[in-house]
Amino acid sequence: MFLEERVKLFVGLGKILSKLSKEQRTELALSARNQNSWFTEESVDFALQGIQSFLEQSSLEKWVSSYDLSHTRAKRVGVIAAGNIPLVGFHDMLSVLIAGHHLLIKPSSQDTFLVTYIIAELVKLDPRVDAYISVVERLNDAEAYIATGSDNTARYFKHYFKDKPNVIRANRTSLAVITGKETQTELEALGEDVFRYYGLGCRNVSKILVPKGYELPQLLDAFAGYAAVGDHHKYRNNYDYNKSIYLVNREPHLDNEFLLVRESEELVSPISVLYYQYYESHAELERYLQAHESKIQCVVGQEYIPFGQAQLPSLEDYADGVDTMAFLSRLE
Template sequence: MNRSEKEAALVRLGQYLASSNPALEAVKAQAFQHNGWFIPAFINKSLDNICQHYLSPAALHQWLEQYPAAAPAAPKTIGIVTAGNIPLVGFHDWLCGFVSGHQVKLKLSGKDEILMKHILGEMSSWYPEIAGQTVVMDILKDCDAYIATGSNNSARYFHYYFAKYPHIIRRNRTSIAVLTGQESRDELLALANDVMLYFGLGCRNVTKILVPAGYDFTPLLDALKHYDYLMDFHKYKNNYDYNLALLLLNSSTYLTNGSILLREEESLFSPISVLHYGYYEDAAALQKQLTGNEDLQCVVGQQYIPLGQAQQPSLTDYADGVDTLQFMLSL
């Protein structure tokens, strides 16, 4: 396939993922049954974002126009290790591999393999000529370059095993919001999406908010009640009950609306069902302080990424700020 043919194939994939095809609906149900964190609403949200921001004809064309169109003179083999925290979290890495012209060996997380395998199967059935470009493997060997995403602990192992090869290694990151206290209700509802989508498991989920002294938390707690329904899922409710019990046993100060706990805490990372908060005095000094923080994936707020858009990355919003497609094309 040449570049234009691949664009057309990806647009077709986007149309399929946006459809209510019975086979696709059955795979969604299977993915939820396999992983209780992948509730139907969040699977659909992930697919909607992929279709809108990754696979729309305009977005694809504009993205690919920024890179050389020529296929690599000597295609390499790229090993990709995906995470499994949110549905299809490794799709963008695979997409870069597909358009690069290299051979892709894919090590899928056991938590998120059903949807991606279905996508690969559909693409292979439509276009038999690309069936061998992506191979799903249990163990990655004999690759020329590697991209691996995981925890801080697994990242150390990845660095050890892949040190002598060109590589991109990603570790734990999270996101924060900087609030002024002047946000509208609509902006706070948008922030609720940044916090609560995917149960807060993504690196682009907001796990801490920074607020000025005297901030009134009531409007935010009201906005977060939009996600009260998450308490209907036992995995989330068990985390809420556990973290509430810890706060009560330790006589810790906290705020709650009955479905999420707010606690003043220095750490940027918060447990499931908990949102950390802290205070700031000087907004300009805070902006300088946040710049270059390696634990941050993104910052949302009126002077940052717009509230509600943390979980709507575009094709050029590369994880950790490393241009994945350029890395592949430069091999």
């Protein structure tokens, strides 16, 4: 398939997703939730809308124009996808196929249904695609690898795939910078960055950096509109567990009945907990961000990604900051 045909294929997929009825989206979400109870109808729908935004023809053409794909020699590229949020591996699938390679994908057991649904729709659009995609349990036949996992599994991947070209991703998280000059609307929008997907994604804000003396209760008040996250049984179990630990250990924290806010120097907070840390100057803030750059996916704030936009990446926003398309375009 020529590059123009591959672009057309994914534009077609975007149109299919845009035409899904509410009933069809609900059915997809129910099937996905049977594998992963974190995948609510709202979460699946939000993920599908994000994919639709990727698949606009102008966006795809602008994206691929940055790379020389005219002489790509097709390789078998193995993708190990995560399953923490719906279709989190879609960008890798898109990148491998639009770059002209053969996709060997090992979906997470937590997100197999949606991955196979997307593949089936691609094959319906163009039966030739079937020869370019294989859903596999083992990746022994791959000539290059893209793998996403925890810090522990990333170490295993790096060892196991060391003799082949690879992109290996480990744990990352996201932060928000508060200056004290935020509007009420901005603080409310920050809740989207904290609570979307129940805080399970690497683009979820798990920690906020606040100026010394900042009044944290105003932030909890701004999050009041997100109380529905506490209705999810798994999220509630995490909240109840963490709250009991803090109470038993007499650890200082704030609580609005669905979120616990606690001071910590750690980066990654448990589900239902938001960490905070004080800073005293802009220079200190920048030093902190630079020191932890390798573990931060994105930073939200007035001078960074706008509040409420962390879960709306563009095609060019690569996980771990590694340009996947550049990697794929250079495979020989």
